[in-house]
Amino acid sequence: MDKSLDKQALIQEIEKLIESDPLAHTSTFEMMDFLEIDDLISIHKGLLKSKENRSKENDVWFDSLCKKD
Numbered sequence: 001m002d003k004s005l006d007k008q009a010l011i012q013e014i015e016k017l018i019e020s021d022p023l024a025h026t027s028t029f030e031m032m033d034f035l036e037i038d039d040l041i042s043i044h045k046g047l048l049k050s051k052e053n054r055s056k057e058n059d060v061w062f063d064s065l066c067k068k069d
Contacts, residue, residue, distance in 0.1 A: 010040045017047035021054075 011032045032040065 007037055007040065010037070010044060014040065014044050014047060017044070017051060021047055021050050 014032065032043075035043075
């Protein structure tokens with residue numbers, strides 16, 4: 001398996017996650033090609049966790065909204 005293809009696919013997924021994360025720094029885009037695969041995996045995991053947390057916060061907000069009369 002070609003690691004450069006894996007790296008590029010991971011970078012593309014990270015870019016999508018960054019675009020959806022209001023707290024993410026967009027300067028990461030410029031530097032991702034220079035990072036090692038382990039660093040990219042770490043960034044990816046962090047962004048996934050952030051997305052999961054935002055989803056849970058949205059669920060709580062939506063539940064409270066629906067309970068209002």
